[in-house]
Amino acid sequence: MQGKNLSDVIEAYLKKILANDEKVEISRSDIANLFDVVPSQINYVIKTRFTIQNGYTVESKRGGGGYIRIEKVKLLDNLDILDTLINAIGNSISQREGKAVIGTLLANELVTVNEADLLSAASDKQTLSIGNKELENEIRAKIMVSILNHLRYKS
């Protein structure tokens, strides 16, 4: 199904660890060696797949004994999750980041699968296509923030 793209494979590898543990601490070069990619690709994977929108935080240290630590964000309650996501969205968000937000909402059971689908439809690139990418991203942000705010009062 998907043996093609190394970034996805690395993502899956890390998420498998994170399924059991709260955090994972890696050596960038070790992981790069393990999958036979250049070290900076690890940064790419992290930057595209382990963002705060996805529900992860990342810390690192350089130099001898350096590391990259990926942690599932530990949120106190639903309101905390919503605040965090709203903050992460700001006033502009790409479709990709938007999907990450929806994934986090679903993972935390703040929305049902059906609601997530509706949200996806509403924030889809095709849907918001008006020939101005920055405006699209701003509208997407407004829609998502509006919905997140409504979720505060959802029973």
Place this chain on the structure above:
Amino acid sequence: MQGKNLSDVIEAYLKKILANDEKVEISRSDIANLFDVVPSQINYVIKTRFTIQNGYTVESKRGGGGYIRIEKVKLLDNLDILDTLINAIGNSISQREGKAVIGTLLANELVTVNEADLLSAASDKQTLSIGNKELENEIRAKIMVSILNHLRYKS
């Protein structure tokens, strides 16, 4: 009758796979090579023969390891209502009219109360406020049509 042109042949090829499996994932260029057509013809086939009206959804990803995935979905009843609403919306709809559409959806139990709330939030005047009434109405129409199309099938 059928099978005359290549688009039909490609359509048949994909539908034969979909007769056994729920979904099919292809590489656009591979299929284009297989049938000796330009890649964009695959897009044409998909756009004309694998629409949501026909019971298919399509996802894709570009870049390394990219793909096009076509999935068969179970269409629900009440499609005539959706068609009517989509038709009524056209490519522009005011907030007032939008509320009416949402009301119709609720009345026909095509959405839950929570989903209706979510839809309201997404199409709210304040949410879509960008200082251009006509553009706002067009975006609202796109969002609502996109969501109505999602309501055609069950995830």
Place this chain on the structure above:
DNA sequence: CCATCTTTGACTAATATTGACTTTTATTAT
């Protein structure tokens, strides 16, 4: 002949991969 459908290809957009160069931190030598 006209309308619609199909085929083609030039251009665009998104995503992934790579590598040269930079920055930070730790360790070692003086």
Place this chain on the structure above:
DNA sequence: ATAATAAAAGTCAATATTAGTCAAAGATGG
């Protein structure tokens, strides 16, 4: 202690690898 060196990770832009769009040209059927 300080300076030099080594050992990490970070940044960024170039390149590669896909898929998408759009409109023109060609084919087909009524």
